[in-house]
Amino acid sequence: MRDMTRARAAWLPWALPAIVLVAVFFVAPFLLNVRFAFSSWTSFRAEITWNGLDNVRTLIDQDLLANAVTVTVLYAILCMAIQNAVSLSLALALQRTGRVNTVFRSAFFLPTLISPLAAGYIWRGLLAPDGAVNSFLGIEWAWLGEPATALVVVAFIDAWKWSGLITLVYIAGLNSIPKSLLESATVDGAGAWTRFRRVVFPMLAPALTFNVAVTLVGALSAYDVIAATTGGGPGDHTRALNVVMRQQWGQGFFGTASALGFTVTLLVIATAVPLVWWLRRREVTG
Amino acid sequence: MRPAFRQALKYAALTLFAIPWVIVPVWLVVVNSFKPAGEAAELGLGLPRTWAVAENYGIVLDRGAYLTGLLNSLKVSVPIVAAVVLLGAAAAWAFGRSRSRWLQAAYFVMGLSILLPPSIIPTVYLLRALSLDGGSLGYVLTMTGCRVGIVVFLATGFVRAFPPDLEHAAAIDGASRPQVFVRILLPLLRPVLFVGGVILVISVWNDFFFALFLLQGSANATLPLSLFQFASGTLQSLNWNLVFAHVLLTTLPLVAVYVAAQKRVLAGLTEGALKG
DSSP: OHHHHHOGGGGHHHHHHHHHHHIIIIIHHHHHHHHHTTEEOOSSOOOOEEOTTHHHHHHHHTTOHHHHHHHHHHHHHHHHHHHHHHHHHHHHHTOSOOHHHHHHHHHHHHHHHSOHHHHHHHHHHHTSTTSHHHHHHTOOOOTTTSHHHHHHHHHHHHHHHHHHHHHHHHHHHHHTSOHHHHHHHHHTTOOHHHHIIIIIHHHTHHHHHHHHHHHHHHHHTOOHHHHHHTTTOSTTTTOOHHHHHHHHHHTTOHHHHHHHHHHHHHHHHHHHHHHHHHHHHHHHHO | OOHHHHHHHHHHHHHHHHIIIIIHHHHHHHHHTTSOHHHHTTOOOSOOSSOOHHHHHHHHHHTTOHHHHHHHHHHHHHHHHHHHHHHHHHHHHHHHHOOOHHHHHHHHHHHHHHHSOOOHHHHHHHHHHTTOTBSHHHHHHHHHHHHHHHHHHHHHHHHHHSOTHHHHHHHHTTOOHHHHIIIIIHHHHHHHHHHHHHHHHHHHHTOOHHHHHHBOSTTTOOHHHHHHHHHHHTGGGOOHHHHHHHHHHHHHHHHHHHHHHHHHHHHHHHTTTTOO
16 A cells, blocks of 8 residues: 555546546637637638637627626626625524524525526516516516616526525534634623624635635626526626627627637636635635 | 524514515416416416416426426436546545645646636537537536536545545555445545535536537437427417426426435535535
8 A cells, every 4th residue: 555655656547537527628628718719710611710809809899898797797796795695694594403494494495406597487477577576566667677677686586596505505614613712702791793793704704705706706607597587688788798608609600709708717717816815815814 | 682582583584584585486486387378477476266287287298398308417417427426536536645746736727627617619619529519428528527626626625634544454454446445435525425416416407508508409408408498489478387387397306306315415515515
């Protein structure tokens, strides 16, 4: 066995299948995307040639890029905010493991099992002008058809779908806080709010880092819920990057579609790197 | 306030919240999938005045190509989940134990593959070049390559936290490496593989985005894809009764699995295997 840990080559076969799959089906497309984003490639001309920033220029000329970036970023922020507010509240209420709490945890986990597509159809039904939400509120409002609410509602549906899972991650985080720390804070005279702000919240940093990063990054790739509800409308108010990408792809403009996909990647990098760095630093200083 | 009173207040608030959050959405789907088209178009929450259960579900099974979709979903989900868990565990063992710089570099790239969005359009191009486009195999390989990073990442930390003494002892007793992997590593990694597996099953079963680009033709369509095609096909006058029947049937398999394994899923996800 000694020679087993020493013989480095001997470990390679165990990692190789995973490495090859990631290299071929993740890394290679990633690198190809950098080329395609700056290439002319359409269904009308199969030859792929460099064209510099032409794709970006085309997208700007058609007024597609700036709007898509704005919509995508707003969507991600809304989705992250709603999801984490709801999930953290639920986690605080359901932290202790008991029979009643398990029933509630189980119920609130249910939306996570529903596909984002199905979630889109369900809420499109609930929020229809003559639907259940409006008849309860006694108003008539096209939640998904009005520019004022469409984006918020679509982000809400996405948040609704994932909140169950994020709640459980927060519960795991809450339960990893040493009891003694809370007890000594109580002995020192800290009230519930002070305990939350001074002990629970800083100790929750790893779960918070994870959840904020995951929800933001995930929402930047938004597509499914929008496809099931607004299709990008009204006008272009919910036309996120991936929605435009799919449209460009459908029309045979593969180069511009790649450029849009690459924009999502850039947004993810621009979001994730400082976020993880900042949240990690906060974790240390508490 | 007395603790018991506060407790009661909390559960009252939670129940009040659960009504619009969980109960009404589920009820809307179920009850409207039992109504004839005209009645379901009102999108009300009342019981059906006329029941149309057999008609609606008959149409979904037939025109909605539900059974084909179910088989296709199983045909891709099972291999993806099995491959990701097994290959991920094997790679995590190597990454956790080897000090080779090359392997550590590969581990770093796998970490990036979790964070960065997959590049779907070049993937279509690549699959076409490999003559794997449109079919299940290309989809399975792509999904495995894009998802294996999560399991590798979760499990490698787990492997590192354990000293290799047990593996050494087994090797001295004459166990081969595959034997050590099956008898020691897999049981050791079970909690973390279970958590990874749960998240994987949910995301693979419900995947729409990859399927939309990579699977062509109704012969290969998975359930989300067949739901979308079905709903889009009737979009002009969205037949809510049929769409909801399809939604219910599409969600049901996962809910059934969840109900059966509920305790372990909730316990697994809350016991902090995701931490770190």
